[in-house]
Amino acid sequence: MANDIYKEEHRIFRETFKKFMEKEIVPYIEEWEEKGVVPKEVWYKSGKQGFICPWADEKYGGFNAGFEYSAIIAEELARAGASCFGLSAHGDIVAHYINDFGSEEQKSKWLPKCVSGHCITSIAMTEPNTGSDIQSIRTTALKDGDSYILNGQKIFITNGLNCDLAVVACKTDPKADPPHTGISVLLVEDGTPGFRHDRKLDKLGLRGQDTAELIFEDCRVPKSNILGEEGMAFVLMMKNLQQERLIITIGAQAGTEELLRSTIEYCKTRIVFGRPVSKYQHNTFKIVELATEVELGKTFLNTLIADHIAGKDIVKKVSMAKWWISEMANRVAYHCLQLHGGYGFMEEYPVARRYRDARSLTFIGGTTEIMKVIIGRMMGL
Ligand SMILES: Cc1cc2nc3c(=O)[nH]c(=O)nc-3n(C[C@H](O)[C@H](O)[C@H](O)COP(=O)(O)OP(=O)(O)OC[C@H]3O[C@@H](n4cnc5c(N)ncnc54)[C@H](O)[C@@H]3O)c2cc1C
Numbered sequence: 001m002a003n004d005i006y007k008e009e010h011r012i013f014r015e016t017f018k019k020f021m022e023k024e025i026v027p028y029i030e031e032w033e034e035k036g037v038v039p040k041e042v043w044y045k046s047g048k049q050g051f052i053c054p055w056a057d058e059k060y061g062g063f064n065a066g067f068e069y070s071a072i073i074a075e076e077l078a079r080a081g082a083s084c085f086g087l088s089a090h091g092d093i094v095a096h097y098i099n100d101f102g103s104e105e106q107k108s109k110w111l112p113k114c115v116s117g118h119c120i121t122s123i124a125m126t127e128p129n130t131g132s133d134i135q136s137i138r139t140t141a142l143k144d145g146d147s148y149i150l151n152g153q154k155i156f157i158t159n160g161l162n163c164d165l166a167v168v169a170c171k172t173d174p175k176a177d178p179p180h181t182g183i184s185v186l187l188v189e190d191g192t193p194g195f196r197h198d199r200k201l202d203k204l205g206l207r208g209q210d211t212a213e214l215i216f217e218d219c220r221v222p223k224s225n226i227l228g229e230e231g232m233a234f235v236l237m238m239k240n241l242q243q244e245r246l247i248i249t250i251g252a253q254a255g256t257e258e259l260l261r262s263t264i265e266y267c268k269t270r271i272v273f274g275r276p277v278s279k280y281q282h283n284t285f286k287i288v289e290l291a292t293e294v295e296l297g298k299t300f301l302n303t304l305i306a307d308h309i310a311g312k313d314i315v316k317k318v319s320m321a322k323w324w325i326s327e328m329a330n331r332v333a334y335h336c337l338q339l340h341g342g343y344g345f346m347e348e349y350p351v352a353r354r355y356r357d358a359r360s361l362t363f364i365g366g367t368t369e370i371m372k373v374i375i376g377r378m379m380g381l
Helices: 008-024 026-035 040-048 067-079 087-101 104-116 233-269 281-309 315-339 341-345 350-362 368-378
Strands: 121-124 140-144 147-157 165-171 183-189 195-200 212-222
Touching (some): 008 026, 008 067, 040 104, 067 087, 067 233, 067 281, 087 121, 087 165, 087 183, 087 233, 121 147, 147 183, 183 233, 233 281, 315 341, 315 368, 341 350
Parallel strands (some): 121 165, 140 165
Antiparallel strands (some): 140 147, 147 212, 165 183, 195 212
């Protein structure tokens, strides 16, 4: 994918990461799926090899890498069917909040550990009563001396069990009008009294990912742990959502490309009524349709990756790509499974897991409908 933006150094990095995955990730995916969590040791190994936050400044342990490296990591994890490993969520989504909006003290304290894998982060916005409508969150952080007292519940949090640091959206001014101006972001360390990693959620897909609930009960968080300024949460989120949605979409596209590739291979070799499945005109046409959709996604996404690297504002187009490519990934997964016949329904064939995992794509990072709300607004509709 996006071969034109990748140069020789990127190719070398990709091959190194693939080799690392073949040894440390791919053989363990099923075990992680059973346990519902990726062990922390894998995070440490990934960090040691430079596969976490490669964009971070050298003084924090990174190598100032361009977005291409983050894109490669997201692509290859998805291609290998390892989207359950929340490496990109931590490295390319959450840790960026600390890097982009943190004070020097916050950055020096946490970024080196984010890079080494010893500080796994999560972002906690969604609550049981609200996901899409973030300004309706109920978690409060009220001032008390040099601290905030945090109370509330978060749900569906990626890396929720493993996280050493949670980036939490909360209301520091619950009476603010409009409500979003009263929302702030706090950094809450694991081990802070009153912060509990609660239930690991049993999910349809991404079963190896530790998606969990986080509970905050009279949790005292130092005032110095606020990210940016009070009431700035929406500004911070808006700035970072472009990259968050782009990373999710890159994974969606790469995983879909791989699924189609393996399905074509299967259809060429599976013989029914004396001929390969792919030779029946209905199936040929279906595969051609799927390949066309995948190609359209790839072409659109390539331009967005290049524009993002060039520093352009692509919020509208990335919202378009997020909804269209994640829906396309589900269409392709549906038909790829059908083309496998009953084998597609069996866990021993990767298509089954990819089909389940794809289903999350239309919610995470904002639902298809919310993407359309954003685009409609930007079109002046
Ligand atoms: C695997 C997984 C991982 C996740 N990881 C995280 C995480 O790390 N951190 C985090 O904070 N959250 C996370 N989420 C939560 C995710 O961001 C939310 O599920 C998503 O934002 C939708 O919120 P909701 O589930 O409350 O749905 P709701 O907001 O209740 O939406 C229900 C339905 O209504 C539709 N809808 C809502 N508003 C509108 C509107 N204005 N117009 C039309 N339709 C609308 C939605 O599209 C959806 O179809 C994760 C979710 C999943 C499934």
